[in-house]
Amino acid sequence: MADGHRGITPQREDFSAWYNELVTKAGLVDRGPVRGTMVIRPYGYRIWELLQADLDERIKATGHQNAYFPLLIPESYLRREAEHIEGFAPELAVVTHAGGKDLDEPLVIRPTSETIVGEMMAKWISSHRDLPLLLNQWSNVVRWELRPRLFLRTTEFLWQEGHTAHIAADDAMAETMLALAFYQDLATQTAAMSPIAGEKTPGERFAGAERTFTIEAMMRDGRALQAGTTHFMGENFARAFGIQYTSSAGELRFCNTTSWGMSSRMVGGVIMTHGDDRGLVLPPALAPYQVVIVPLGRGDQAQDVLPAAIDLAARLTAAGVRTHLDDREQLSPGFKFNDWELRGVPIRLELGPRDLAAGTSVLARRLGEGKEAVPLASITERVVDELSAFQDMLLARATEFRELHTATVDTWPQFVAAVARGWARAFHCGQKACEDEIKAETAATPRCIPLDGEPETGLCIRCDLPSAYGKRLVFGRAY
Numbered sequence: 001m002a003d004g005h006r007g008i009t010p011q012r013e014d015f016s017a018w019y020n021e022l023v024t025k026a027g028l029v030d031r032g033p034v035r036g037t038m039v040i041r042p043y044g045y046r047i048w049e050l051l052q053a054d055l056d057e058r059i060k061a062t063g064h065q066n067a068y069f070p071l072l073i074p075e076s077y078l079r080r081e082a083e084h085i086e087g088f089a090p091e092l093a094v095v096t097h098a099g100g101k102d103l104d105e106p107l108v109i110r111p112t113s114e115t116i117v118g119e120m121m122a123k124w125i126s127s128h129r130d131l132p133l134l135l136n137q138w139s140n141v142v143r144w145e146l147r148p149r150l151f152l153r154t155t156e157f158l159w160q161e162g163h164t165a166h167i168a169a170d171d172a173m174a175e176t177m178l179a180l181a182f183y184q185d186l187a188t189q190t191a192a193m194s195p196i197a198g199e200k201t202p203g204e205r206f207a208g209a210e211r212t213f214t215i216e217a218m219m220r221d222g223r224a225l226q227a228g229t230t231h232f233m234g235e236n237f238a239r240a241f242g243i244q245y246t247s248s249a250g251e252l253r254f255c256n257t258t259s260w261g262m263s264s265r266m267v268g269g270v271i272m273t274h275g276d277d278r279g280l281v282l283p284p285a286l287a288p289y290q291v292v293i294v295p296l297g298r299g300d301q302a303q304d305v306l307p308a309a310i311d312l313a314a315r316l317t318a319a320g321v322r323t324h325l326d327d328r329e330q331l332s333p334g335f336k337f338n339d340w341e342l343r344g345v346p347i348r349l350e351l352g353p354r355d356l357a358a359g360t361s362v363l364a365r366r367l368g369e370g371k372e373a374v375p376l377a378s379i380t381e382r383v384v385d386e387l388s389a390f391q392d393m394l395l396a397r398a399t400e401f402r403e404l405h406t407a408t409v410d411t412w413p414q415f416v417a418a419v420a421r422g423w424a425r426a427f428h429c430g431q432k433a434c435e436d437e438i439k440a441e442t443a444a445t446p447r448c449i450p451l452d453g454e455p456e457t458g459l460c461i462r463c464d465l466p467s468a469y470g471k472r473l474v475f476g477r478a479y
């Protein structure tokens with residue numbers, strides 16, 4: 001293994017090793033004792049909290065309410081929707097023994113909550129006046145993972161799951177698209193990722209859904225990360241659980257339902273979208289510390305520096321900037337610079353005796369060369385502007401990277417080359433067997449039918465049959 005920066009394998013050499021080493025060295029996460037589980041450490045959990053707070057606000061602003069459903073679900077509930085149980089059976093963790101004896105009915109640890117929410121919705125909804133019912137819950141779920149990856153695919157993970165019931169199919173479809181916009185906006189505006197939004201092909205749909213939509217983001221190794229999905233269930237779950245309402249004309253009808261989820265894998269997405277060989281690069285909107293202040297100077301020289309640094313930190317905090325003063329005594333400035341670079345803090349401010357005498361502080365950004373002296377008198381406004389510019393720069397960089405690594409292709413050799421370095425926009429026949437062949441040969445799968453794709457037809461990239469879907473699909477290798 002080549003000796004990378006601070007002992008982290010360079011991305012180009014082994015992206016996967018880079019990721020695994022970085023998430024632990026930066027203090028985000030550790031492996032739990034049970035295979036596939038993770039311990040989210042405070043620095044990593046803060047990133048999740050910031051994502052969570054942002055999304056929660058979007059969810060509540062559109063009339064949804066948070067609720068909480070039990071972790072344990074009777075196994076029989078999952079069997080009521082045939083496709084649902086078939087899809088989730090291989091990943092279920094089941095409790096068969098509790099309270100010192102075997103249980104009469106096994107209990108599933110929720111892999112997702114459509115079934116138990118459906119059961120309760122059937123109880124709560126009776127009239128058209130009860131609709132729409134717009135619920136969300138923040139919780140953990142368990143899906144037994146054979147190939148776990150920290151944050152990206154863990155046996156237990158954190159997420160939110162929205163569950164809604166509506167009168168008309170059109171209303172439920174509008175809700176499905178509204179939730180997709182939550183995710184697209186969160187990922188773009190807050191996480192500075194540049195995902196594309198689209199619909200999943202039938203082979204990639206959620207178990208039990210009529211239509212599934214997704215946002216797909218490109219990581220810096222060219223792979224896709226599915227970062228949020230929304231599902232239009234039609235009447236499938238309403239029929240399985242008896243979610244019915246009496247219409248204004250007095251007729252008994254089934255509801256149309258939706259569900260949608262975003263999880264802690266988004267934290268992994270942020271790391272793999274922005275990080276580099278020097279460590280994390282955090283978008284200011286998600287950075288636990290947006291600014292770190294490092295006081296310089298030793299002994300007598302430092303006497304006046306620390307009070308000034310404390311004052312500077314207080315001014316920035318009062319301006320709403322998440323600021324950390326690194327006043328650790330035993331560590332050299334160089335060590336601290338490297339440490340905060342590794343941890344992805346967007347802006348570093350250095351304050352030494354000479355700076356103080358000049359009435360300035362030295363500002364350094366996590367990306368880009370060069371430092372500059374900034375007058376202390378106007379530093380708060382300047383830092384706020386710098387953070388905003390840094391956020392915009394990361395989004396622009398992610399967008400440029402995705403565009404550079406996406407190719408529109410019409411021949412098989414072009415396709416193979418495109419998915420080896422990123423994504424391919426290509427026609428497909430819509431046949432599952434053909435999708436499977438493509439996957440077997442290239443490891444690429446259809447990520448989505450992009451919403452913004454031009455209406456177009458052509459011949460399947462693999463088998464030359466006429467294309468389905470009326471536009472090109474986006475293919476890529478995925479996490």
Ligand SMILES: [Zn+2]
Nearest residue numbers: 429434460463
């Ligand atoms: Zn084909």
